[in-house]
Amino acid sequence: MLLALLLAPGAWAVTAEQALKMATGDGEDRVQAINEAVLDADDRTRAFIDALSNDAVKASDKAAFVMDGDQATDPVTGAKVKLPDDAEDVINNNFLRSALDAAKAALQLHSEDEATRAAAAAALMKDPDESRLPLIDRALAAEKSPAVRDRLELARATTLLASHDAAKRLQAAEALQQARSPDIKLLLNEQLSHEDDPKVKAAIQAAIAKINEGLAWGDRLGVLFTGASLGSILLLAALGLAITYGLMGVINMAHGELIMIGAYATYMMQVVFQRYLPESAFGWYLVAAVPVSFLASALVGAVLERGVIRFLYGRPLETLLATWGISLVLIQTVRSLFGAQNVGVENPSWMSG
Structure with missing residues (x-):
């Protein structure tokens, strides 16, 4: 009796028939089987979906198999x-x-x-499917975080936007008017291209206009911020040139190259942290x-002053020529050490997003 209970259908959430449907057949049928399995997933279901994603599944006409080597x-x-002789690799296209x-x-x-959870809700927004709606509703009912709830509400709205029911599409379009995301705008434009209900079409157009209005202000603020950022760098460079000439009478044509030295020193510190310190310290x-x-x-500036510039005080034209030559030397030195291509300086995690 115990053996019969263990082998009875429903003992595991994923069945052999479900696994075969997820691994073989037309792309749309496989996607439907995957979405149905997710609604009542256990550890075996999660492991099988991971194996499918990692191309570690083979299938015959009768069963699917997870491969480990x-x-x-x-x-x-x-x-x-034992793997049957007719089992073949399961191939996943981009859709799958x-x-x-x-x-x-x-x-x-x-x-x-x-x-x-927030990242999962954001991922579902980008790939809406009405069959996942019960899963989103369950997550919404259990969610306590306001930020995650907001994302789940958006995921629910984008899911309803692809519904066969015009009333649900209308409800979704009205809810998405509060979004300020280019991804949401892209989904609305895609739905608008094949929407045939006049009320839903008008609601989608209103939502797109509202999103455009919000994104336009974001773009304006971004332009202002970028202008202030670039302007501050140019201002610092100009101040440095003016102060050097005002205090020393030197026209420093290598001023930009001294800024370059600081930039490459930052890159070298990044390399040191990556190679010799724990990953947690990289930030x-x-x-x-x-x-x-x-x-x-x-x-570098002190070496240049002691080695060259102090002999040229009071002769601005000669300091201009000398520092121009020094700038060429510094540029070529950096090219020889680091290559002609630009090197990347990554944002730490606390400055990203």
Whole structure:
């Protein structure tokens, strides 16, 4: 009796028939099977979806198998089995990979980590499917975080936007008017291109106009911020040139190259943190790079003053020619050390987003 209970249908959430449907058949049928499995997923279901996503599944006409090297296992029981001779690799196209990514995101809606749940809701917004609506509703009912709830509400609205019911599409379009996201705007434009209901079409157009209005202000603020950022750099460079000439009577044509030295000192600090310090410390490389870049530029400037410029005080034209030559030397030195291509300086995690 115990053996019969263990082998009875429903003992595991994923069945052999479900696993075969997820692995074989037309793309749309496979996506439907994946979405149905996600609604009542257990650990075996999650493992099988991960295996599909990692191209670690083979299938015959009768069953699907999870591969670990050359060893095949049953996706339902996890037991090792013999792989049939007619089993072939399961191939996933881009459409199926997108569905698998969305399914994996849906499985993370009940994660204990708030950031993981928020990322899962954002992923579902980008790939809406009405069959996942019960899963989103369950996550909404259990969610306590206001920020994650807002994302789940948007995910629900984008899901309803693809509904066959015009009333649900109208409700979704009205809800999405409050969004300020280019991704939401893209989904609305896609729906508008084949929407045939006049009321829904008008609501979608109103939502797009509202989003455009919000994004326009964001673009204006971005332009202002970029202008202030670039202007501050040019202002610092101009002040440096003016102060040097005012105090020393020197026209320093290598001024930009001294700024370059500071920039490459920042890059070197990034490399040091990446190679010799734990990954958790990488975010603090910029804090260390600020004093190091100032000191590196000051040191090179002091060497130039002691070695060349102090012999040319009172002769502005000769300082101009000498520092121009020094700038060429510094440029070529950097090219020889780091190459002619630009090097990347990454944002630390606390400055990203």
